[in-house]
Amino acid sequence: MEMTGSRVIAADRDTVWAALLSPDVLKECVPGCQSLEGSADDGFTATVVQKVGPVKATFKGVVTLQDRLPPDSLTLSGEGKGGAAGFAKGAAKVTLSEDEGGTLLEYNVDAKVGGKLAQLGSRIIDGFARKMADQFFEKFQQAIEGPADAEDNADTSEDAPKKGWFKKIVSG
Amino acid sequence: MPKDSGIGASPKRREDIRFLTGVGNYTDDINRPGQAYMHVLRSDMAHARIKNIDTAAAMAMPGVIHIFTGDDFEAIGGIPCGWQVTDRFGEVMKEPKHPVLAHGKVRHVGDPICAIVAETLAEARDAAEAIELDLEELPAVINMADALESGSATVHDELGDNLCYDWGFVEENKEAVDEAIKNAAHVTTVELINNRLVPNPMEARVAIGEYDRAGDMSTLYTTSQNPHVIRLLMGAFVLGIPEHKLRVVAPDVGGGFGSKIYHYAEEALCTFAAKTLKRPVKWVSTRTEAFMSDAHARDHVTKIELALDADNNFTAVRTNTLANMGAYLSTFAPSIPTWLHGTLMAGNYKTPLVYVNVRAVFTNTVPVDAYRGAGRPEATYQLERVIDKAARELGVDPFELRRQNFVTEFPYQTPVAVEYDSGDFHRLVDKLEKSADFGGFAARRAESEKKGLLRGLGVNCFIEACGIAPSNLVGQLGARAGLYESATVRVNATGGIVVMTGSHSHGQGHETVFPQVISEMIGIDESMVEIVHGDTANTPMGMGTYGSRSIAVGGPAMVRATEKIINKAKKIAAHLMEASEADIELKDGAFSVAGTDKSVAWGDVTLAAYVPHNYPLEDIEPGLEETAFYDPANFTYPAGAYACEVEVDPDTGKVTIAKFTTADDFGNVVNPMIVEGQVHGGLTQGIGQALMENAAYDENGQLLSASYMDYAMPRAADVPNFTVDHTNGTPCTHNPLGVKGCGEAGAIGSTPTVVNAVLDAMYSGGHKVDHIDMPVSPSRVWAAMQKG
Numbered sequence: 001m002e003m004t005g006s007r008v009i010a011a012d013r014d015t016v017w018a019a020l021l022s023p024d025v026l027k028e029c030v031p032g033c034q035s036l037e038g039s040a041d042d043g044f045t046a047t048v049v050q051k052v053g054p055v056k057a058t059f060k061g062v063v064t065l066q067d068r069l070p071p072d073s074l075t076l077s078g079e080g081k082g083g084a085a086g087f088a089k090g091a092a093k094v095t096l097s098e099d100e101g102g103t104l105l106e107y108n109v110d111a112k113v114g115g116k117l118a119q120l121g122s123r124i125i126d127g128f129a130r131k132m133a134d135q136f137f138e139k140f141q142q143a144i145e146g147p148a149d150a151e152d153n154a155d156t157s158e159d160a161p162k163k164g165w166f167k168k169i170v171s172g
Numbered sequence: 173m174p175k176d177s178g179i180g181a182s183p184k185r186r187e188d189i190r191f192l193t194g195v196g197n198y199t200d201d202i203n204r205p206g207q208a209y210m211h212v213l214r215s216d217m218a219h220a221r222i223k224n225i226d227t228a229a230a231m232a233m234p235g236v237i238h239i240f241t242g243d244d245f246e247a248i249g250g251i252p253c254g255w256q257v258t259d260r261f262g263e264v265m266k267e268p269k270h271p272v273l274a275h276g277k278v279r280h281v282g283d284p285i286c287a288i289v290a291e292t293l294a295e296a297r298d299a300a301e302a303i304e305l306d307l308e309e310l311p312a313v314i315n316m317a318d319a320l321e322s323g324s325a326t327v328h329d330e331l332g333d334n335l336c337y338d339w340g341f342v343e344e345n346k347e348a349v350d351e352a353i354k355n356a357a358h359v360t361t362v363e364l365i366n367n368r369l370v371p372n373p374m375e376a377r378v379a380i381g382e383y384d385r386a387g388d389m390s391t392l393y394t395t396s397q398n399p400h401v402i403r404l405l406m407g408a409f410v411l412g413i414p415e416h417k418l419r420v421v422a423p424d425v426g427g428g429f430g431s432k433i434y435h436y437a438e439e440a441l442c443t444f445a446a447k448t449l450k451r452p453v454k455w456v457s458t459r460t461e462a463f464m465s466d467a468h469a470r471d472h473v474t475k476i477e478l479a480l481d482a483d484n485n486f487t488a489v490r491t492n493t494l495a496n497m498g499a500y501l502s503t504f505a506p507s508i509p510t511w512l513h514g515t516l517m518a519g520n521y522k523t524p525l526v527y528v529n530v531r532a533v534f535t536n537t538v539p540v541d542a543y544r545g546a547g548r549p550e551a552t553y554q555l556e557r558v559i560d561k562a563a564r565e566l567g568v569d570p571f572e573l574r575r576q577n578f579v580t581e582f583p584y585q586t587p588v589a590v591e592y593d594s595g596d597f598h599r600l601v602d603k604l605e606k607s608a609d610f611g612g613f614a615a616r617r618a619e620s621e622k623k624g625l626l627r628g629l630g631v632n633c634f635i636e637a638c639g640i641a642p643s644n645l646v647g648q649l650g651a652r653a654g655l656y657e658s659a660t661v662r663v664n665a666t667g668g669i670v671v672m673t674g675s676h677s678h679g680q681g682h683e684t685v686f687p688q689v690i691s692e693m694i695g696i697d698e699s700m701v702e703i704v705h706g707d708t709a710n711t712p713m714g715m716g717t718y719g720s721r722s723i724a725v726g727g728p729a730m731v732r733a734t735e736k737i738i739n740k741a742k743k744i745a746a747h748l749m750e751a752s753e754a755d756i757e758l759k760d761g762a763f764s765v766a767g768t769d770k771s772v773a774w775g776d777v778t779l780a781a782y783v784p785h786n787y788p789l790e791d792i793e794p795g796l797e798e799t800a801f802y803d804p805a806n807f808t809y810p811a812g813a814y815a816c817e818v819e820v821d822p823d824t825g826k827v828t829i830a831k832f833t834t835a836d837d838f839g840n841v842v843n844p845m846i847v848e849g850q851v852h853g854g855l856t857q858g859i860g861q862a863l864m865e866n867a868a869y870d871e872n873g874q875l876l877s878a879s880y881m882d883y884a885m886p887r888a889a890d891v892p893n894f895t896v897d898h899t900n901g902t903p904c905t906h907n908p909l910g911v912k913g914c915g916e917a918g919a920i921g922s923t924p925t926v927v928n929a930v931l932d933a934m935y936s937g938g939h940k941v942d943h944i945d946m947p948v949s950p951s952r953v954w955a956a957m958q959k960g
Contacts, residue, residue: 115216119878
């Protein structure tokens with residue numbers, strides 16, 4: 001399926017670009033990500049636990065960054081194998097442009113699933129994928145600019161990464 | 173008065189006592205000492221190149237005994253195809269290799285890649301997760317029209333393209349048919365899809381392989397409709413085991429509907445693994461595996477044209493069909509869209525010219541093969557849809573248009589090879605018009621409209637060909653098997669009888685019906701007859717059960733063997749009564765001398781046969797056991813007329829079957845209750861196809877409907893109380909029972925009846941919808957009504 005979306009992030013393009021290449025940010029933002037290792041240049045290996053309808057699986061896969069044109073656009077490609085649950089793969093083309101509020105991030109995701117995920121989850125997979133994409137970019141935005149609403153911080157425990165932490169690191 | 177025994181009686185099914193009380197003996201009920209368990213790792217990609225399979229980590233897992241891959245089977249045969257079709261140009265079909273385990277490429281989701289044998293099923297499954305598969309995904313070929321485009325990816329690279337065959341029938345008539353259509357007063361055309369189905373027998377497939385080292389004997393327990401066929405196919409063509417070293421047992425089998433005819437990889441895997449590992453090996457299909465490894469059904473895309481003259485006489489029928497074979501040729505797949513489909517395209521009508529073109533196509537989908545009706549539902553659906561549309565276009569009553577064109581004289585030689593031996597189509601329609609109360613339809617429609625519902629009446633006539641035969645003919649048509657049937661009748665010393673039939677019962681009720689025939693012939697109680705089937709070790713070579721052939725082909729084999737028994741018993745009786753053999757009569761279980769009061773009981777004669785103290789040893793051998801093989805002279809031709817009334821909710825598009833009435837000609841009927849049950853089941857499967865069932869693939873070849881969450885099976889609440897009738901039969905002229913077979917009729921006749929009714933309902937609401945594809949789901953009906 002294909003999905004598109006956009007959001008405005010209150011940071012300059014170089015900051016957003018750097019965040020896209022950061023394994024720490026990606027690990028934080030990929031929903032269900034248990035581990036993510038590697039580098040932007042060599043690609044990442046990741047372990048992601050997800051539940052799609054009745055199918056829960058641990059996906060082991062690789063994420064590569066292609067077509068990098070800093071700080072304008074890149075393509076994130078990922079492929080994960082979930083054993084008996086099947087597989088998921090997809091690519092997200094991300095473009096960054098200047099915007100009044102900071103940086104306009106637009107994404108165009110093409111994803112597909114196979115095996116049991118397709119057999120049992122086809123009715124819900126579109127909604128699921130949209131939710132995943134929304135969660136990813138929501139967390140990504142928060143990682144850079146902090147929570148939209150300060151009250152969201154109220155119950156954040158000490159262990160949890162601080163919202164907006166990436167921006168603090170790169171700016172301070 | 174209804175009979176209480178013999179032919180025409182309806183004794184309750186004796187096998188139901190064990191089925192309904194949980195003491196049946198299904199393959200999964202069998203467990204052998206020292207048994208290991210097999211799990212099959214299947215492809216979750218539709219089309220991919222196998223770059224590497226690393227089983228090292230999996231082999232080291234707890235409990236793992238062995239992991240088989242395609243390499244293990246490279247040296248031995250693949251899965252054979254049982255029918256070779258010759259195309260329009262005289263060339264034989266393309267026949268790709270069908271490896272037991274995928275080799276080189278995987279070609280559909282569900283294609284088996286590795287077979288893991290472990291101490292427990294859980295360990296086998298866990299090990300499958302540890303197998304490292306390196307698959308390079310290739311473009312999948314799913315849509316048949318796309319598959320035939322030049323430049324399409326190929327399912328089998330060595331074949332060059334995806335066309336299996338381009339079949340024309342009758343090829344010599346092609347020009348005449350084209351000419352007749354060009355010159356017709358009226359031509360009606362329908363383009364339709366016969367939706368892909370998943371057979372879904374209640375019992376999923378199971379296989380257990382066992383090897384006896386002492387006797388070098390392999391045994392396969394399997395969920396099969398035809399154990400002898402499996403023994404021959406697997407023994408001779410796959411594993412190289414001669415029949416006398418291989419026993420195949422198909423015990424109680426919980427439904428087949430065709431899907432358990434075929435030889436499947438798992439049967440060979442278990443047999444091979446048992447011999448290799450010297451341990452029994454059991455495999456049980458999960459329901460999801462069944463969806464992606466049991467042969468699928470139907471999946472035709474068809475254009476049919478019906479030509480009529482100015483007086484509404486049918487002058488020609490022309491069809492063009494794309495038939496999906498799936499990724500490999502299943503055992504009888506090539507015959508379904510050809511000889512079981514094209515030969516029925518004359519239907520009940522005296523259309524003089526018929527031309528059927530079928531292009532069979534390979535795609536990256538589960539193989540497609542016979543399913544209840546097998547080719548005949550596809551033929552009936554298109555023919556009866558185009559006739560219904562013609563009636564609407566011409567403004568004539570749909571039954572009158574059919575009646576006008578009915579074949580009325582028998583035997584009737586059709587222009588599509590087959591010769592109908594008997595039938596009376598007018599009588600069936602006469603009966604149906606009364607039993608379906610056509611006169612009251614207008615009032616029922618008015619009642620429905622008061623409720624805000626649209627009511628439609630759909631009708632249909634069909635003829636089918638069962639008990640496919642004779643063997644020498646089907647051999648000419650490409651069958652690689654004979655299609656006779658066998659029976660051994662063993663009479664015991666005290667008079668009881670065991671019939672060992674080559675037929676197989678997987679729900680049909682042979683154990684009840686076959687004794688009725690013997691009882692009728694000898695005059696002994698049905699309880700004195702036992703039916704044995706399903707084990708190659710104790711039944712004569714037989715072809716099994718499919719195509720409504722058990723009573724039509726297996727029945728006569730049993731009759732012939734019983735006739736031999738009676739002839740010999742009469743000789744013994746004549747000796748015992750010191751009378752002439754010609755004067756001996758058998759009635760009510762006793763032999764008497766005509767014109768005298770002398771008689772001996774059945775049991776006296778059978779005892780004499782085995783204790784031959786007073787016995788004509790110089791003339792006949794002791795014992796009373798006979799075998800017969802019966803090869804029919806022709807198909808049998810059941811026919812029927814069906815009527816369906818539906819209510820359509822114009823707000824939601826939901827279709828409810830309000831009334832379904834049948835008038836069937838099955839020839840003579842042995843057990844009316846069982847016949848009615850067969851019709852009920854067939855109708856329900858047909859209604860399932862018409863309204864609910866659909867095997868859906870996405871463009872990448874992922875099977876989207878692989879569980880009952882997405883694949884809708886009909887349930888009791890989806891069907892009405894059927895009104896069925898089979899009292900207007902015309903006996904088959906060429907078998908000794910006069911029977912025609914009843915297993916498939918309901919599934920053949922029902923789909924066009926339902927769709928015709930739905931269209932009639934929509935028309936009544938002012939929606940001029942000329943065609944709608946199955947399944948006629950609420951969303952499709954609603955969408956059609958918005959447009960039309």
